[in-house]
Amino acid sequence: MPQVLEFKLPDLGEGLTEAEIVRWLVEVGDVVAIDQPVVEVETAKAMVEVPCPYGGVVTARFGDEGSELPVGAPLLTVAVSVGADAGASEEGAGAASGSGSGGAGAASGSGSAGAGSGSGEVESSGNVLVGYGTGAPVARRRRVRPTAVAAAVPARVPVAPVVPVAAPDPVPDAVPGPVAVVSPLVRKLARQHDLDLRKLSGSGRDGLILRADVESAIRALAEGTSAPLPAGFAAPAAGVAPEPEAVPVSGASSAGRTVEGSAAQRIPLRGVRGAVADKLSRSRREIPDATCWVDADATELMAARAAMNSVAGPAAGPKVSVLALLARICTAALARFPELNSTVDLEAREIVRLPEVHLGFAAQTERGLVVPVVRGAQARNAESIGAEIARLTEAARAGRLTPAELTGGTFTLNNYGVFGVDGSTPIINHPEAAMLGVGRIVPKPWVHQGELAVRQVVQLSLTFDHRVCDGGTAGGFLRYIADCVEQPAVLLRTL
Incomplete structure (x- = not known):
């Protein structure tokens, strides 16, 4: 006799309490295996494929694509054969909203769980979903017989009479x-x-x-x-x-909805856009920020980059980007001005200076603005930072970034020059203490060695938390950045 088990949206970690259904990967009536991904959800951090801990026939799905579900809400129900493959027990499934940390992915392990209401035993997948325990190991595994289960369970949920x-x-x-x-x-x-x-x-x-x-x-x-x-x-x-x-709408969708009788469009603040809105609003509420900026002659920096990338033979390596060079300059500047690699503990009324530089960089994707983090950037050279930036950027565009790769930054580099603009006043990525903004590098008239010349000029802007330092420290940091941009040899002293 098959047993119908309910799979609830698990705790996806990182303090996330809800997720948006992006795409169902199974239909009602499909046969699923243990740990098979059944739905793709979008959280405020990343896109995640959620695996089902049960094996059997899908009897119901809860939630349409584009709808939001809280953690602990039912995702789907699966009819499993008692004694055959089934993920965890009903007891484990009922605890889907339990506490824990980590993603919906697979930390391998074993434990014990009840066998549900049936008299037989159910098997565990061995993979841990937060809120779902693993079942006790059994002597052997048997595969689900789809025809037997499907015959016992209707393919679709009965509609209300x-x-x-x-x-x-x-x-x-x-x-x-x-x-x-x-x-x-x-x-x-x-x-x-x-x-x-x-x-x-x-x-x-x-x-x-x-x-x-x-x-x-x-x-x-x-x-x-x-x-x-x-x-x-x-x-x-x-x-x-x-x-x-209360609000009649037409053409409602996850992207937005238009109110009847007007041209107004309502776009839900959720997913990545909602997370960005919350973080920027909190930054503006809590951080007394100030911005300073300077124009710098980047001609020598561009010449140094060209020389690096023109090397041939055994010494040649991957191409070094301008962003990687600026990131390496930032880590050198933060070593001289550690006040800007810190955060403020409001409850303890303390400034916490952080021992490592986890460098975030702003990346524009189809899902919106995200800030991947290069961890341990203070111990990397320009080539290593560039390779990690390239990897994280590719993952961001493909929607494969994990929550761990989007959190924990201590300083952010924002290259808005790619949008063709010269300057900006960045909003600090809370709870960090500063952000460096970089405009486009363009030919401009510039006085060089006492004569007017056409040089490659860039505007640099630094927004900083005025609680962690005063203008003198912020100005010294920005001036060091500009000096390294104008004379890259200055950076050699710190390498």
Whole structure:
């Protein structure tokens, strides 16, 4: 006899409490194996494929593509054969919202878990999802027989039964007692449309109210008495028009929605855009920032880069980018001015100077602005920093960055010159203490050795937290950066 287990959205780590469904990788009725990715979700940190700890037949999916789910909300249900491959027990699945750290990925390990309500044993995948324990090892593994399971379990969730209403009846009083709803999404959907769940009869097992029941009731209310209503739900009283939704929208999608009768478009602040909005708002609220800037002659820096990249033979290595050279200059400057590689502990009222430089750099992707982090940048040369920047940039554009690669920065380098602009006043990447902005490098008239000449000029701007240092320190830091840009030989003294 198959056993239906519910897989809930696991804790994806890094303090994340919700995720947006980007793409379902399975359909209802599909047979899935243990640890097979079943859905692609987007968090505020990265895109993640979530593996299912159970093996069997998918009997239901919860949430459409583009919708957000909180941690602990049901993702899907899987019918498994007792004694065959199944990820974890019902007891482990029920603890999906439990605490823990780490991603939805695979830290290998073993432990113990109950076998659920069945009499047989279930196997563990051996991989740990936060909130899902691993089952006890068994002597042998048997594969799921898709035909047997599919025959025992219907391919799709039953739709709420409907009956035509001959005449509108008064709304009955709420039935006392608990409401047969387990899904937070169903409760939220009913709350948004002012539906009393006590007046609904669920079409699920033991009268469980499903999302289909609520959606059917919403449609019935919107269409009035001419539409069939779900079983157990009363029509509005005679002469009383159904209350419309608060904001009628048309063409709703995950990218945005247009309100009827106007040209306004509403774009949800979630995912990467929501995380950026939260972080920048917090930075502006908490950090008393100031900005200073300077124009620098980058002609010698560009000549040095060309010389590095023209080397042939055994000494030749990968091409060195301008961003890699500027990053190496930043690490040298932070060694001289460690005040800017720090953070502020508001509760303890302390400035915390950090021993290592984890250098973040702003990268524009289709998903929005992200800041990958080059860890231990103070111990890397320009070639090593450049290689890591290239790797992280490629991963960012492909949406493969992990939360660990997007957090923990101590200083950020922002090259907005790629957008064709000269200057900017960057907003500090909270909780860091400073950010260096770099404009485009363009030919400009410049006084060089007492004569007017055309030189490659760049504007550098430094936004810093005025709590960690004063203008003299910030100015010294920026001036050292400019000196290294104008005379790269200055940097040799610190190598």
